[in-house]
């Protein structure tokens with residue numbers, strides 16, 4: 001299929017060649033009258049040509065000007081400011097009752113989609129659950145999924161039906177799951193930690209390396225949430241039933257038919273103020 005290519009405003013193009021240099025896929029060539037799409041390469045719609053043009057002569061039909069962010073040469077956020085933001089992102093497990101504004105959820109998506117994605121496929125889709133009865137349905141479906149799983153661990157035939165991967169995951173998680181289920185039974189939310197919103201990043205199964213791309217998108221969402229004064233917590237305990245295709249959990253979170261969920265996160269206003277950072281283990285680092 002013919003890809004959609006950038007358009008050069010020849011009146012403004014100064015033939016500096018920056019767009020040709022930035023595009024590593026041979027979509028553009030420098031000719032006598034300036035840069036031009038050359039019809040060889042397949043445009044990834046990465047926007048590098050649009051981004052580097054010093055005079056704004058390159059446009060892309062799939063990149064409306066009103067959605068482009070102008071970047072000053074000097075980044076307003078330096079390493080110390082970035083480190084501060086990264087240190088503030090913590091897994092928040094106490095939330096206030098204040099709902100998360102829809103504008104904030106949309107701001108998280110705006111940050112998410114600036115993430116890199118394999119082959120620029122941008123496979124991500126986003127579903128947010130904020131209705132209390134829906135959140136209750138999610139908690140109930142997940143509890144039921146794990147209750148069935150733990151029962152199955154004690155039964156040879158049921159274990160075989162679960163499959164090796166599920167048995168391994170359930171066995172490792174069994175103590176934490178018992179706690180989660182006991183808490184659920186007394187109305188204590190140890191799954192979503194009482195958060196007023198839940199975000200799911202999902203994609204169709206045919207999207208290339210969607211799992212990795214959606215994970216990067218989720219990481220951007222977490223940092224954007226921190227910058228907005230919101231807290232998040234990744235909820236692997238919810239991603240697992242969705243990954244195993246549990247229909248009740250999928251229906252409760254509104255996962256579109258056939259989609260795979262790659263990240264789930266609780267979102268809300270933190271109840272507690274974190275005053276200092278965590279200290280991580282020193283990791284092995286090799287620089288050869």
Ligand SMILES: Cc1cc2nc3c(=O)[nH]c(=O)nc-3n(C[C@H](O)[C@H](O)[C@H](O)COP(=O)(O)O)c2cc1C
Nearest residue numbers: 089090091092093191193233234235236237238278
């Ligand atoms: C893939 C993944 C799954 C996680 N699942 C859960 C979860 O189900 N529930 C939870 O409370 N925290 C979950 N977490 C949060 C981790 O426990 C947390 O990131 C870790 O303890 C480090 O703490 P910090 O996020 O506050 O820096 C998960 C984190 C990741 C990366």
